[in-house]
Amino acid sequence: MERGIGGETAPAAARAVARDADPRDKAGMIRAAAIALLAAALPLAACAPGGPVEGASAAPAEALAQARWPAAPPVRxxxxxxxxxxxxxxxxxxxxxxxxxxxxxxxxxxxxxxxGRNASRGAWPGAEALISDFAAQARAARADHPDLPLIALGHSLGGGVVLAALGEGRAPEVDGAVLLAPAIGGGPHINGFMRAGMWAMTTLIPDRRLSGEGIVRIQASDNVPALRALAADPLYLAKPTPREMQGLVRIMDRAEAAAGAVEVPLLIALGARDEVVDNADVRAVAAKLPRPPDLRDYSEGWHLLLRDLGRRAVWEDVRDWVLARAP
Known part of the structure; x- marks a missing residue:
């Protein structure tokens, strides 16, 4: 039996920390439980050989699965x-x-x-590979449409990838970006205790898929049929590994660090009921942007803003914001 904080098992420690959190702060309770779970691995970390690398190996060349929806003319x-x-x-x-x-x-x-549909599904490629892939896709989109505004849209992890690429000067072809519930709250917004626990888990069990069952319960949307469809989708990757979680943190770190160099206009959409990202951290990173973003709050929005029951308002706001930058 693995021991955790104060001699408790990991689930017991997680429940204890969550119990002491402010019950009105649901996101805080979730983070507290996650911290306790991660910390449970710390006593074993001293016995682990070497430190983990983010990706299992250098990301191999791969033709990524594509999807396109041609626009009704005139294309704007x-x-x-x-x-x-x-x-x-x-x-x-x-x-x-x-x-x-x-x-x-x-x-x-x-x-x-x-x-998704890629042959590499389930193998974390590393932050650099994800950012490089986005940069390549932006170049291809610009080559196909040299005279049209190119707007990037990133959701959650995708938002972190987009912001990091823009701030690092990797995608100069992009004219603006929409970030939906973006995972960008890295850097000082992730404490050292959490990072140490993440390192320990990635060292010990880097590729074990974790459900969090019995420890935390996170609701991503109020659209229950959509959640059930995702749960039944064999291509949807629901349970993260420690390697993937650490990789996500590295994307968030790069996004936070690069925010001060992003010059293009941004629309940032947040759901008030989001239990996945911390909206306060997103706002703090947004405050670093040289150009104040268009920040939209959806009082009934969750993390899956494009799938929530109130999704139509988000769809329309994104459409209007993009077309406002079109000729």
Whole structure:
């Protein structure tokens, strides 16, 4: 039996920390439980040989799965979409992309390396590979449409990838970006205790898929049928590994560090009921942007803003923001 904080088992420690958290702060309770779970691995870390690397190996060359929704003429803008953790292009955009395309926005998307329909599904490629892939996709979109505005849209992990790439000067072809519930709260917003626990887990069990069952319960949307569909989708990657969680943190770190160099206009959309990302951290990172972003709050929004029951308002706001930058 693995021992945790104060001699408790990991689940017991997690419940104890969550019990002491402010019950009105649901996100805080979830983070507290996660910290306790991660800390349970710390006593074993001293016995682990060497430190982990983020990716199992250098990401091999791979033709990434693509999805496109041609726009109804006249075509006014191009949107390049980057999905979040576990997701893939067709399931994220299957409902909303035709809506945007009908308004003259060509929607292009790809399954990120390690996810969806790619042969690499389930193998974390590393932060650098994900950012490089986005940069390559942006170059291809610009080559196909040299005279149209190119707007990137990133959800969750995808938002971190987009912001990091823009701030690091990796995607100069992009004219603006939409970040939906973005995973960008890295750097000082992730404490050292959490980082130490993450390192320990990645050292000990880097590729074990974790459910968190019995420790934390996170609801991603109020659209229950959509959640059930994702749960039944064999291509949806629901349970992260410690290696993937550490990789996500590295994306968030790079996004936070690069935010001060992002010059293009941004729309940032947040759901008030989001239990996955910390909206306060997102706002703190947004405050570093040289150009104040268009920040939208959705009082009934959750993490899956494009799938929530109130998704139509998000769809329309994204459409209007993109077309406002089109000729």
């Amino acid at each position: 803008a191009v949107m390049l979409v980057v999905h979040g953790y576990g997701d893939y292009a067709e399931t994220l955009l299957g409902e909303v992309a035709p809506f945007w395309a009908a308004s003259g926005i060509e929607v292009r998307a790809y399954d990120q390396r390690g996810f």
